[in-house]
Amino acid sequence: MSAHPEDWPDGLLLAYYGDDFTGSTDAMEAMTAAGVPTLLCLDTPSPELLARFPGVRCVGLAGSSRGRSPPWMDDALPPAFDALAALGAPILQYKVCSTFDSSPAIGSIGRAIDLGVQHMPGNWSPMIVGAPRLKRYQAFGHLFAAVDGAGYRLDRHPTMSRHPVTPMNEADLRVHLRRQTERRIELIDMVRVRAPDAAASCRALQGDDTPVVMIDVLDEETLAAAGRLVWENRGAGVFSASSSGLQYALAAHWRACGLLPATPALPAAEPVSAIAAVSGSCSPVTAGQIRWARANGFCVERLDLRRALDPRAGDAEIARTIDIAERALRQGHSALVFSAEGPDDPAVLDFDSIARDAGLSRQDAARRVGGALAEVMRRLLDRVAVRRVVVAGGDSSGEVASALGISALSVAGGLAPGAPLCRAWSNEPRRDGLEIVLKGGQIGDASFFGAVRAGRLPD
Template sequence: MSAPDTALPEGLLLAYYGDDFTGSTDAMEAMTAAGVPTVLFLAPPTPQALQRFPGVRCVGLAGASRGRSPAWMQAHLPPAFASLRALGAPLLHYKVCSTFDSSPDIGSIGCAIELGLQQMGGRWSPTVVGAPRLRRYQVFGHLFAAVDGVGYRLDRHPTMSRHPVTPMGESDLRRHLAAQTARRTELVDMVQLKSGDAHAQLTACLQPAPDTPTDVPIVLIDVLDDETLLEAGRLVWSQRGPGLFSASSSGLCYALTRYWQHQGWLPRPAGLPEATAVPQIAAVSGSCSPVSAAQIRWARAQGFATERLNVAACLQPQQREAELQRLLTQAGAALAAGRSVVVFSAEGQDDPEVLAFDQHAARAGLSRSEAARCVGAGLAEVMKRLLDQHPLQRVVVAGGDSSGEVASVLGIEALTVLARLTPGAPLCRAWSGEARRDGLELILKGGQMGGESFYGQALNGGA
């Protein structure tokens, strides 16, 4: 047994792969706000790329596995994990959404864990999903999320239970993972964390099963409040051994930094600065969540130009260019007139375009996931052309698929956090070899993030 830590080690503390872009910036915000310098790369970082960021203690790699098949993950995740492991951080984090939405066929977290353990090894694989700052709570293995102050079990959540790609039909994450991996899944619950029995429970979890003596278990750790968050961080860090792989939400980042601060190894920072105001913004939204819909309605009522993408036309090759040009003309005219603009593909989960999405995809000869990526690419192209014609200081992207497409098409190489805006969606600075993109301010927002006036915050900052 190793001696207790008396300080943080030198070098990188954490390396992570984000299963989508919005989640990747969420983790970056959590670490940066705690005083851990963090950089998010869009491709595996080279030594030369890392030299641009002296003093970095956490490195992220923004990915797109949340909407991909296990076959895609098996082809793409091992080299990504290997590149991150080579950086030498003691923890390799597969960053998942705090709603844990996934399935055996799309975004399989179980598949990612199997691939990560092949790279990193370790005696156990901790999973921390609860993140009270984001209003996500895990209690006795069940995941809850709050909407407008009301907590919902994930299988009864008004949005996640009806997610168009990966609906959550099970809130018990042990059962949910059992459909994605045959690996043994254990739990350290909130009572054990609060009573000081967490280490004893982990020791019991690590006892080999009679039929699988070499099995490395997945161990879920409850997080309900600040006390359990601290104890989850203590358990992971103190029992990391030579290294661990963890499929977790940004709850892992919040837990670790909370523990490091409690130990006095990190100063308690003043927090991120507030975002300042800009004259106007452009936004694209590929999210169909009710939260995003309310934000679009608010923007429209406040004088933003809101332009809808014709999804059926976007999916048809012979109609796609005309549709993108139509949007560019209308959105460009609004920007030229001094207005801010939001281009969107859906306004809530009951939007007719959402309800007809499968039919639109079938007519175009595309699977649902292929069609979703096609819509994201269309929104990204609109944003690129708008920026080519109207060099804005700040842009917003809502939705994980859309965020990845936009960041890629703009030639962005890395992101760092500039300022706080709303939990889980910070204001970021783009780093790029293209002078016209370097320094661009981006906000990459998940569908569930932010209040109704989010676009007002994006425009006016803390005002």
């Protein structure tokens, strides 16, 4: 298929709000690797900030809605969508996790869609969740994810079916989403998306009620086909609640048109002698990474949650872990402070009682844990000059990045898919230029922390 420069509009191609910080960097990585310069803002993008990056064609805004209630969304999302829509990109995205983390009460994707479609004129709201590069696959509306070489329907996934806040008990995304919105939900399945008349099928589903139209993505063929459907039916502008599958799909289509390089790539990162890391993830994948770090020379220290959430003992517990991590870093060792080691960790199994004893709801207690880890990282960086840091866990990533006074992030290098090495932009000289990785719980192999230190994945 041939294409011409005029097939791309001037200015931004895409603007997105990320429902957590790790997902926001995942989307940024997907676009940057494809050859689309991208900037991720940690606060509403100002003209002054954007003026520093004149070549940017995609802008993201990192948020925390994945762990928030619908009333919170009603207050926070409309001004964010307003600001992003004003940038003039033809696609406005609410970026969701590729495991569709959500429920009617927490992180409601349905509520976000009902709010978001009001900000774009389109008469449909495309949804792409499958992302083969991240081992996420959607077939006939059902979502699957692969872990350690084995594929699982999401409601039988070893982590997502047991997620402490938004456990997935339904793999059919149409059924799952109908619990969160009364909006019409349609599907272009893996057979229809490959068909010659896929575009006609797409147009037939559109309407004044602005339905959600899910598009199956199972492989590279369906990925590019999905991207073509969205791009060629964007009209005067559409709103899409999608994972980074949307970024991968658009890039695949643009690449097929000759608008992007055939071989996407990210810059190579240099090794560093030591890194500082904090982890609030409960994932078994992260647990394996913590075990690897412990066995491979990292100083690994647990943040005791019962003490950390106790108003009388919290500061002392934070100070204790900082002292241990500081000593390790000054001796040339990498340091990792964590709050849980997998879903069967006593800190996870007893979390409800820990929260009750602290006089907190489960949701508020989870946020406090992220805040405690953020305080560990902030104070640690004030004491020791560290070039590269890692945060594991979506909620923790948001708390840490916010606490460090970072204005924006750009991709500095590639590591594991979905967890790039980022360069921090800040008005604070101590933070400007900091290299940071925000890692979702399911991302990376066992040696991930070592790969961050080495600047590359093992051969």
